[in-house]
Protein backbone atom coordinates (compact mmCIF):
# COMPACT_ATOMS: atom_id res chain seq x y z
CA UNK A 520 0.00 0.00 0.00
CA UNK A 521 1.38 3.33 -1.00
CA UNK A 522 -0.80 5.76 0.90
CA UNK A 523 2.22 6.65 3.01
CA UNK A 524 4.47 7.26 0.03
CA UNK A 525 5.77 10.75 -0.42
CA UNK A 526 5.66 12.22 -3.92
CA UNK A 527 9.32 11.54 -4.46
CA UNK A 528 11.16 12.65 -7.57
CA UNK A 529 14.14 10.44 -6.88
CA UNK A 530 13.45 7.01 -5.47
CA UNK A 531 17.11 6.12 -5.18
CA UNK A 532 17.72 9.14 -2.98
CA UNK A 533 14.85 8.20 -0.71
CA UNK A 534 16.56 4.93 0.09
CA UNK A 535 19.92 6.54 0.61
CA UNK A 536 19.20 8.98 3.43
CA UNK A 537 21.62 7.68 5.93
CA UNK A 538 22.25 9.49 9.04
CA UNK A 539 20.42 12.32 10.55
CA UNK A 540 16.72 11.71 10.32
CA UNK A 541 15.69 9.40 13.16
CA UNK A 542 12.26 9.08 11.61
CA UNK A 543 13.74 7.19 8.67
CA UNK A 544 12.56 4.01 10.32
CA UNK A 545 12.68 0.51 9.01
CA UNK A 546 8.91 0.58 8.66
CA UNK A 547 9.08 3.70 6.52
CA UNK A 548 11.76 2.11 4.43
CA UNK A 549 9.78 -1.05 3.89
CA UNK A 550 6.83 1.04 2.75
CA UNK A 551 9.09 2.99 0.44
CA UNK A 552 10.64 -0.16 -0.96
CA UNK A 553 7.22 -1.55 -1.74
CA UNK A 554 6.41 1.69 -3.53
CA UNK A 555 9.58 1.99 -5.57
CA UNK A 556 8.21 0.62 -8.85
CA UNK A 557 5.37 3.13 -8.73
CA UNK A 558 7.72 5.88 -7.67
CA UNK A 559 10.04 5.15 -10.55
CA UNK A 560 7.10 5.30 -12.90
CA UNK A 561 5.58 8.44 -11.47
CA UNK A 562 8.74 10.30 -10.62
CA UNK A 563 10.03 10.90 -14.09
CA UNK A 564 11.46 14.41 -14.24
CA UNK A 565 9.58 17.28 -15.70
CA UNK A 566 12.29 17.49 -18.33
CA UNK A 567 12.94 20.74 -20.04
CA UNK A 568 9.66 22.29 -18.99
CA UNK A 569 9.88 25.45 -16.92
CA UNK A 570 11.00 29.00 -17.17
CA UNK A 571 14.49 29.93 -18.19
CA UNK A 572 16.54 31.32 -15.33
CA UNK A 573 16.58 35.06 -15.24
CA UNK A 574 19.54 35.52 -12.91
CA UNK A 575 22.86 36.58 -14.40
CA UNK A 576 25.65 34.07 -14.89
CA UNK A 577 27.60 34.66 -11.71
CA UNK A 578 24.58 35.11 -9.46
CA UNK A 579 23.03 31.89 -10.68
CA UNK A 580 26.24 30.06 -9.94
CA UNK A 581 26.98 31.64 -6.59
CA UNK A 582 23.75 30.71 -4.89
CA UNK A 583 23.07 32.09 -1.46
CA UNK A 584 22.24 28.81 0.25
CA UNK A 585 25.19 26.93 -1.22
CA UNK A 586 27.47 29.75 -0.15
CA UNK A 587 26.03 29.79 3.39
CA UNK A 588 26.55 26.04 3.87
CA UNK A 589 30.03 26.19 2.37
CA UNK A 590 31.04 29.13 4.58
CA UNK A 591 29.96 27.46 7.84
CA UNK A 592 31.61 24.16 6.87
CA UNK A 593 34.82 25.97 5.93
CA UNK A 594 34.94 27.82 9.26
CA UNK A 595 34.44 24.55 11.18
CA UNK A 596 37.03 22.75 9.10
CA UNK A 597 39.71 25.40 9.55
CA UNK A 598 39.14 25.74 13.28
CA UNK A 599 39.08 21.98 13.79
CA UNK A 600 42.49 21.30 12.29
CA UNK A 601 43.94 20.07 15.58
CA UNK A 602 40.99 17.68 16.02
CA UNK A 603 41.64 15.94 12.72
CA UNK A 604 44.36 13.30 12.56
CA UNK A 605 44.51 13.58 8.77
CA UNK A 606 44.04 17.21 7.69
CA UNK A 607 42.66 17.93 4.23
CA UNK A 608 43.81 20.73 1.88
CA UNK A 609 40.97 23.28 1.96
CA UNK A 610 40.46 25.70 -0.91
CA UNK A 611 37.17 27.37 0.04
CA UNK A 612 35.25 26.46 -3.10
CA UNK A 613 32.46 24.09 -4.04
CA UNK A 614 32.06 22.38 -7.41
CA UNK A 615 29.15 21.31 -9.56
CA UNK A 616 29.34 18.70 -12.27
CA UNK A 617 27.47 18.04 -15.52
CA UNK A 618 26.37 14.56 -14.41
CA UNK A 619 24.55 16.05 -11.40
CA UNK A 620 21.98 17.57 -13.72
CA UNK A 621 19.17 15.78 -15.46
CA UNK A 622 19.97 14.72 -19.04
CA UNK A 623 17.35 17.14 -20.36
CA UNK A 624 19.24 20.05 -18.81
CA UNK A 625 22.78 19.13 -19.67
CA UNK A 626 22.89 20.99 -22.97
CA UNK A 627 21.84 24.13 -21.15
CA UNK A 628 24.52 23.54 -18.54
CA UNK A 629 27.13 23.09 -21.26
CA UNK A 630 26.07 26.28 -23.01
CA UNK A 631 25.86 28.26 -19.83
CA UNK A 632 28.72 26.94 -17.71
CA UNK A 633 30.93 24.85 -19.99
CA UNK A 634 30.43 21.91 -17.65
CA UNK A 635 31.26 19.40 -20.40
CA UNK A 636 34.90 20.48 -20.10
CA UNK A 637 35.51 19.83 -16.38
CA UNK A 638 34.29 20.48 -12.84
CA UNK A 639 32.57 23.87 -12.52
CA UNK A 640 33.26 26.23 -9.65
CA UNK A 641 29.94 26.71 -7.88
CA UNK A 642 31.03 28.85 -4.95
CA UNK A 643 34.20 30.70 -3.95
CA UNK A 644 34.38 31.88 -0.35
CA UNK A 645 35.73 35.31 0.52
CA UNK A 646 39.26 35.22 1.84
CA UNK A 647 39.81 31.61 0.84
CA UNK A 648 42.80 30.24 -1.11
CA UNK A 649 40.51 29.86 -4.15
CA UNK A 650 39.67 33.56 -4.06
CA UNK A 651 43.31 34.47 -3.49
CA UNK A 652 44.20 32.40 -6.55
CA UNK A 653 41.78 34.50 -8.62
CA UNK A 654 39.15 31.81 -9.19
CA UNK A 655 35.54 32.94 -9.43
CA UNK A 656 32.19 31.16 -9.51
CA UNK A 657 31.53 30.04 -13.06
CA UNK A 658 35.11 29.01 -13.84
CA UNK A 659 35.75 25.46 -15.04
CA UNK A 660 38.91 23.61 -14.02
CA UNK A 661 40.68 21.89 -16.92
CA UNK A 662 44.10 20.85 -15.62
CA UNK A 663 45.98 20.58 -12.37
CA UNK A 664 49.80 20.49 -12.44
CA UNK A 665 49.69 19.71 -16.14
CA UNK A 666 47.35 16.73 -15.81
CA UNK A 667 43.89 17.08 -17.37
CA UNK A 668 40.93 16.57 -15.07
CA UNK A 669 38.28 14.16 -16.39
CA UNK A 670 35.85 16.04 -18.61
CA UNK A 671 32.29 16.55 -17.47
CA UNK A 672 31.09 15.04 -20.74
CA UNK A 673 32.95 11.76 -20.17
CA UNK A 674 31.59 11.41 -16.64
CA UNK A 675 28.04 12.34 -17.64
CA UNK A 676 28.14 9.72 -20.40
CA UNK A 677 28.34 7.05 -17.71
CA UNK A 678 24.78 5.81 -17.24
CA UNK A 679 25.41 4.27 -13.81
CA UNK A 680 24.67 6.70 -11.01
CA UNK A 681 27.02 5.03 -8.54
CA UNK A 682 29.76 4.94 -11.13
CA UNK A 683 29.57 8.60 -12.14
CA UNK A 684 29.32 9.63 -8.51
CA UNK A 685 32.56 7.77 -7.82
CA UNK A 686 34.21 9.47 -10.79
CA UNK A 687 33.10 12.89 -9.57
CA UNK A 688 34.58 12.14 -6.16
CA UNK A 689 37.79 10.94 -7.84
CA UNK A 690 38.02 14.21 -9.79
CA UNK A 691 37.89 16.28 -6.62
CA UNK A 692 40.28 13.83 -4.95
CA UNK A 693 42.77 14.33 -7.82
CA UNK A 694 42.84 18.05 -7.12
CA UNK A 695 43.24 17.47 -3.37
CA UNK A 696 46.07 14.99 -3.94
CA UNK A 697 47.99 17.61 -5.91
CA UNK A 698 47.32 20.27 -3.28
CA UNK A 699 48.75 18.02 -0.57
CA UNK A 700 52.10 18.43 -2.34
CA UNK A 701 51.83 22.23 -2.24
CA UNK A 702 50.40 25.03 -4.38
CA UNK A 703 49.17 23.69 -7.71
CA UNK A 704 49.25 25.10 -11.24
CA UNK A 705 45.69 25.29 -12.53
CA UNK A 706 44.38 25.80 -16.04
CA UNK A 707 40.84 27.15 -15.86
CA UNK A 708 38.26 28.10 -18.46
CA UNK A 709 36.49 31.44 -18.13
CA UNK A 710 34.10 32.79 -20.75
CA UNK A 711 35.68 30.60 -23.42
CA UNK A 712 39.29 31.52 -22.65
CA UNK A 713 41.90 29.49 -20.80
CA UNK A 714 43.82 31.08 -17.95
CA UNK A 715 46.60 29.86 -15.67
CA UNK A 716 46.46 30.27 -11.92
CA UNK A 717 48.31 29.10 -8.83
CA UNK A 718 46.00 27.56 -6.23
CA UNK A 719 47.11 27.03 -2.64
CA UNK A 720 45.23 25.49 0.27
CA UNK A 721 44.92 25.61 4.05
CA UNK A 722 44.94 22.52 6.27
CA UNK A 723 41.72 21.60 8.03
CA UNK A 724 39.17 18.88 8.65
CA UNK A 725 37.54 17.18 5.65
CA UNK A 726 34.71 19.50 4.71
CA UNK A 727 33.21 18.58 1.38
CA UNK A 728 29.58 19.62 1.62
CA UNK A 729 26.65 19.44 -0.73
CA UNK A 730 23.22 20.99 -0.56
CA UNK A 731 20.36 18.72 -1.60
CA UNK A 732 17.35 20.53 -2.97
CA UNK A 733 14.12 19.59 -1.30
CA UNK A 734 11.01 20.13 -3.43
CA UNK A 735 9.75 23.67 -3.25
CA UNK A 736 6.17 24.17 -2.12
CA UNK A 737 3.65 24.63 -4.89
CA UNK A 738 1.47 27.69 -5.07
CA UNK A 739 -2.13 27.25 -3.86
CA UNK A 740 -3.38 27.24 -7.44
CA UNK A 741 -1.08 24.30 -8.19
CA UNK A 742 1.31 26.24 -10.39
CA UNK A 743 5.03 25.59 -10.18
CA UNK A 744 6.93 27.72 -7.69
CA UNK A 745 8.68 30.73 -9.21
CA UNK A 746 12.31 29.73 -9.14
CA UNK A 747 15.42 29.24 -11.14
CA UNK A 748 14.78 25.94 -12.91
CA UNK A 749 18.35 24.91 -12.26
CA UNK A 750 17.56 24.98 -8.56
CA UNK A 751 14.72 22.57 -9.20
CA UNK A 752 16.57 20.23 -11.44
CA UNK A 753 19.99 19.77 -9.96
CA UNK A 754 20.18 16.10 -9.06
CA UNK A 755 21.42 16.21 -5.50
CA UNK A 756 18.17 16.39 -3.63
CA UNK A 757 16.23 14.92 -0.78
CA UNK A 758 12.78 15.84 0.40
CA UNK A 759 13.35 15.43 4.14
CA UNK A 760 14.65 17.49 7.04
CA UNK A 761 17.92 15.68 6.94
CA UNK A 762 21.71 15.61 6.81
CA UNK A 763 23.95 12.64 6.17
CA UNK A 764 27.31 11.47 4.89
CA UNK A 765 27.95 9.56 1.67
CA UNK A 766 31.14 9.11 -0.32
CA UNK A 767 33.19 11.27 2.02
CA UNK A 768 30.83 14.19 1.66
CA UNK A 769 28.29 15.83 3.94
CA UNK A 770 24.88 16.45 2.40
CA UNK A 771 22.29 18.69 4.02
CA UNK A 772 18.83 19.27 2.60
CA UNK A 773 17.20 22.60 1.95
CA UNK A 774 14.33 21.35 4.13
CA UNK A 775 16.81 21.17 7.01
CA UNK A 776 17.96 24.69 6.18
CA UNK A 777 14.34 25.79 6.51
CA UNK A 778 14.08 24.02 9.88
CA UNK A 779 17.15 25.51 11.54
CA UNK A 780 16.96 28.93 13.14
CA UNK A 781 20.50 30.28 12.79
CA UNK A 782 24.08 29.53 11.76
CA UNK A 783 24.88 28.02 15.18
CA UNK A 784 22.34 25.29 14.43
CA UNK A 785 23.62 24.87 10.88
CA UNK A 786 27.12 24.54 12.32
CA UNK A 787 26.11 21.89 14.86
CA UNK A 788 24.51 19.76 12.13
CA UNK A 789 27.52 20.06 9.84
CA UNK A 790 29.91 19.49 12.75
CA UNK A 791 28.11 16.27 13.73
CA UNK A 792 28.37 14.96 10.15
CA UNK A 793 31.98 16.09 9.83
CA UNK A 794 32.55 14.15 13.06
CA UNK A 795 31.46 10.98 11.25
CA UNK A 796 33.87 11.79 8.40
CA UNK A 797 36.80 12.49 10.72
CA UNK A 798 36.14 9.32 12.72
CA UNK A 799 35.81 7.37 9.46
CA UNK A 800 32.50 5.81 10.42
CA UNK A 801 31.27 3.49 7.68
CA UNK A 802 27.94 4.54 6.19
CA UNK A 803 24.88 2.68 7.42
CA UNK A 804 23.39 0.46 4.77
CA UNK A 805 19.73 -0.36 4.53
CA UNK A 806 20.28 -3.80 6.05
CA UNK A 807 22.15 -2.25 8.99
CA UNK A 808 19.30 0.12 9.68
CA UNK A 809 16.68 -2.58 9.45
CA UNK A 810 18.58 -4.74 11.95
CA UNK A 811 19.41 -1.81 14.22
CA UNK A 812 15.77 -0.72 14.36
CA UNK A 813 14.87 -4.08 15.90
CA UNK A 814 17.78 -3.95 18.31
CA UNK A 815 20.45 -5.92 16.44
CA UNK A 816 23.82 -4.13 16.57
CA UNK A 817 21.98 -0.96 17.59
CA UNK A 818 24.63 -0.39 20.29
CA UNK A 819 27.29 -0.01 17.59
CA UNK A 820 25.30 2.68 15.81
CA UNK A 821 24.41 4.48 19.03
CA UNK A 822 28.11 4.60 19.95
CA UNK A 823 28.97 6.11 16.57
CA UNK A 824 26.28 8.72 17.02
CA UNK A 825 27.56 9.56 20.49
CA UNK A 826 31.14 9.88 19.21
CA UNK A 827 29.99 12.15 16.35
CA UNK A 828 27.96 14.26 18.81
CA UNK A 829 30.96 14.69 21.12
CA UNK A 830 33.44 15.53 18.37
CA UNK A 831 30.88 17.80 16.71
CA UNK A 832 30.50 19.86 19.88
CA UNK A 833 34.29 20.22 20.11
CA UNK A 834 34.39 21.42 16.50
CA UNK A 835 31.63 23.92 17.28
CA UNK A 836 33.52 25.30 20.24
CA UNK A 837 36.81 25.45 18.33
CA UNK A 838 35.13 27.48 15.55
CA UNK A 839 33.53 29.90 18.01
CA UNK A 840 29.92 28.85 17.46
CA UNK A 841 27.52 28.86 20.40
CA UNK A 842 27.55 25.44 22.06
CA UNK A 843 24.43 26.47 23.99
CA UNK A 844 22.52 26.00 20.72
CA UNK A 845 22.98 22.23 20.87
CA UNK A 846 20.42 21.14 23.45
CA UNK A 847 17.56 23.44 22.30
CA UNK A 848 18.12 22.22 18.74
CA UNK A 849 17.91 18.54 19.70
CA UNK A 850 14.75 19.22 21.73
CA UNK A 851 13.07 20.96 18.81
CA UNK A 852 14.28 18.48 16.20
CA UNK A 853 13.56 15.25 18.05
CA UNK A 854 10.20 16.44 19.33
CA UNK A 855 9.24 17.13 15.73
CA UNK A 856 10.70 14.03 14.12
CA UNK A 857 11.60 11.31 16.61
CA UNK A 858 10.24 7.79 16.23
CA UNK A 859 9.08 5.32 18.87
CA UNK A 860 11.92 3.68 20.75
CA UNK A 861 11.38 0.36 19.06
CA UNK A 862 12.22 1.74 15.60
CA UNK A 863 14.97 4.13 16.69
CA UNK A 864 18.64 3.52 16.00
CA UNK A 865 19.75 6.96 17.17
CA UNK A 866 20.23 8.05 20.79
CA UNK A 867 17.11 9.35 22.50
CA UNK A 868 16.61 13.01 23.30
CA UNK A 869 17.57 12.35 26.92
CA UNK A 870 20.80 10.64 25.88
CA UNK A 871 21.69 13.42 23.45
CA UNK A 872 21.09 16.06 26.12
CA UNK A 873 23.32 14.17 28.57
CA UNK A 874 26.08 13.80 25.97
CA UNK A 875 25.91 17.51 25.14
CA UNK A 876 25.97 18.59 28.80
CA UNK A 877 29.00 16.39 29.54
CA UNK A 878 30.92 17.61 26.52
CA UNK A 879 30.14 21.30 27.09
CA UNK A 880 31.16 20.93 30.74
CA UNK A 881 34.46 19.30 29.76
CA UNK A 882 35.21 22.03 27.19
CA UNK A 883 34.42 24.75 29.74
CA UNK A 884 36.64 23.09 32.35
CA UNK A 885 39.54 23.29 29.89
CA UNK A 886 38.59 26.76 28.58
CA UNK A 887 36.84 28.76 31.34
CA UNK A 888 36.53 31.77 29.03
CA UNK A 889 34.13 29.92 26.72
Ligand SMILES: [Zn+2]
Pocket residue numbers: 538539791792795823824827
Ligand atom coordinates in the same frame (compact mmCIF):
# COMPACT_ATOMS: atom_id res chain seq x y z
ZN1 LIG B 1 25.08 10.88 12.96
